[in-house]
Amino acid sequence: MYQYTDFDRQFVQLRAQQFRDQLERWQRGELTDEQLLPLRLQNGWYIQRYAPMARIAVPYGEISSAQLRMLARIARDHDKPAPELLAHAQATQDELQAAQPGLTLAAAPLKYGYGHFTTRTNVQFNWIPITQAADVMDLLASVHMHGIQTSGNDIRNITCEAYEGIAQDEIVDTRPFAEIARQWSSLHPEFTFLPRKFKIAFNGSEEDRAATGWYDIGVQARRADDGAVGFTVKVGGGMGRTPVIGSVVREFLPWDQLLNYIEAVIRVYNGYGRRDNKWKARIKILVKAEGQKFIDAVEAEYKAIVEQDGAPHTITQAELNRVTANFVVPELKAANLPSTVKTEGQMYQRWLRQNVRGHRQPHLRAVTLSFKRVGFAPGDADADTLDALARLADQFSAGEARLTHEQNLMLPWVFESDLPALYEAARVLGLAQPNIGLISDMIVCPGGDFCSLANARSLPIAAALTELFQDIDEVTDLGPIDLHMSGCINSCGHHHSGHIGILGVDKDGKEWYQVTLGGSDGTHLSGPAIGGKVVGPSFSAAEVPDVVEAVLTTYRDLRTSAAEHFIDTLRRVGHEPFKQAANAARHDPGHRASRAAAEAAA
Template identity: 85%
Template structure:
């Protein structure tokens, strides 16, 4: 893992100190709310539906056990609303739930003392009072963490695929490049006030596991015929109101020109991006509108940077070597912990199949801990679980974990001989559900339960579907399915890229949901990145579980065999049969039908 230099540590500590001064001036009335707004946003502090939300960056997903322990402390000591605030929020939730008859919930939704893993390897807390914000930032700085540029119209947290540096199909370990880019982009004076937020993702493997086509800039590592390392640069991807797949503007960019070329891309965006309409301000709109002209402008800017300015941001081999020295294989020793697990049992073997992946080092494995379990929102971890996972990372994975795009957590350095003991301990924590990649491994944003932008709630839908498909035999029979849920068109739940996508919409002041089918994030299973298509009119919350069940029943009826995945059947037969079954399922409660079937059996 990258270790902060003295400069890095000083930089983050001074930023925390600066924020404390800004906060205290705001509390004294010396700064207005309007003046304080950009200052807190630059440090990851939003004000959401009921309380502040803190977003903490985990660059390229790598996190240490020490950092997990600090997140656990924040969840325990700071993520706590006052009694009146929580009572008001709960009353509002009760009113919303009363308006949705027929949708039962597996667990209460408004919970505090939790961290939430996002699709972009950030961690969010939903109940920290702003009066405690400076204390939290100083605590984060003590373990090389911060919330800088996790919000606002800046270059956001840089992401990589979760298997960077450990995947058997890896072409290049992109973590050093992501770290160099993080340092370059943090508080870059020219890009502090872009037309809109700007997100960058790296993928260094043959399979695109970073969804690079959906990013403002997606960087796919490759080697040319001479064996030289470079990147295919895709620009203009994004979800939201207008889903767009990124355009390849450079098929092969030499690695050492990465910063010079990206500076050209962002300069052109900064110069021509729309600032009159935030819905049309993302770079995807500019790329789509201008086409080849945008590419020509980038190339002209890049030539000027290289030829006139002397390519000032060329990455030297010495700098790459310096940063890469932080990303070596850690000291590894088997835990050799005893276990009572029957390694031939169906449960253990199923876990091995679903949750354990191959490693580039033959004696090691990558273990996915599932944060998709009944009684908790997707990606949520309370203080006790965060601390326990830190202990697992220390015992089994050289003190390191990875946050994943799917809102889970992976241990990247596990000895194969330690899998039984790790399984036993993960199971005791409720983190060994063998559902990675299955329908219950769903992605969901916090939605209207927390977010002031949301049109509808995501978590009740996720809870109902989790309850519906908690039978692991049924989920396994259905096979790999990406189910993504967003509470609004901003698509924080990435509904556009789901095989099944669910989008919350506002209809006459009430919560309704659109269903899309056939989306792809670009992985080997899903194929090239592609947005899903809407299958019909919007559905009420109570209808959504029945609609999903009808779609999957149609898949069972139409698949050639159990080996044909949902997405392949959908592409073979088209959307129409699924659209018909979804619309026929309106006003149907699947649990009622199942209870009727059980009564007749």
């Protein structure tokens, strides 16, 4: 993983000191809440429904065991609400639950003392008092972590797909380019107050595992016929109220011109993006409205940067070499720990198929630990689990791990001979569920349990669906299915790109849920990035599990064989049979109970 330089460390520490000074001035009344707002946002501090929320950047998802231990310490020592605050929040949630009964699983007590892995490889804490924010920033800086530009109208944490540098289908490792872009964009004076937030993703492999079509700028690595490295650049992707797939603005951009071209794109956006309406301020709206005119404006700006300004941000070979050298392959050594796992056992073999991937180094494997557990929200890790993850990383992966787009954690340097011992250790922690890529491996945002923007809660629905899909035989038989859920139109749960998408909406002050089908994030399995289509009117919370099960029953009935994936059946037969099944489930609230009784009788 990237080895921070002395300058990097000093930069993060000074930023933490600066924020402490700002926070102390606010506490003394020298800064108003309005004046503090952009300062705290650019350091990752929100004020959410009940308490502050801290968002911590994990660039390109790479995280060390030391950083995991620090996150565990922060979770244990600082993610603690005042008792009266927690009591108020719990009473509010209980009131919501009582007003809309019917879910098989009642809302669980609100938890604290944990971190939450997001789809953009950030880690969030939901209960840290704002008065402790500076102390937490200092702790993070001590392990080279921060929350810089994880919020606000600036260039956010830059992401890569999780298998960069180790993927068997890799074209080029884009982490050095992402790091160069991160350094260039951090506190960039021209792009500190953009019309809206701005997100960039890199993908260096044949398969697009970074969902680049859904980003403001998506960068896909390419090699020309002569072997030259470059990038296809997409601009204007995004979810939210208006889902849009990014448009290709450059089929092949030479790698050394990456920053000059990104600057041209963001300059055009900064100059012409709307600031009068936050819902129409994202670059996707500008690209959709202007089409070719936008591309022409970017090309003109790029030409001016190159010809008139002298291409000031051209990446030299020396600079690429310097940054690449900081991505050090760790000293690898097998753990050689004993194991009692029966390697021929069905669960272990399933885990190998679903959670273990090949590696560029033939004796190594990349192993994903599943954070989709009963009793936990998707992506949640309490302090004890974070400490345990640090131990697993040290024992099996040279002290390194990676957060994934799907809210899981991957160990990138596991010896094949250590797989049985790792499986045994992960199983004890409840992290060996063999469900990666299957329906229970769902993406879910925190929703109305925590977020002040949410229209509805997503966590109780996720809990009910997790309970529903505990039969691993059934989950395996269903095959690859992406289920994504958001608590509001801002789409933090990426519901638009789910094969099955669930969106929380507000109707007459009550929580309802809209279901979409046929979305894709752009991977080979799912096909090109595309937004799902709504299958009918909104459903109540209690109806959602029945609707999902009805859709899946329809899939089983219509697929040509178990080898035909859900998304392929849907595209072959069209949405109508699934739409009819979903709407019929509204009138059959006992569907799941009937099924359970039938299974019990059998």
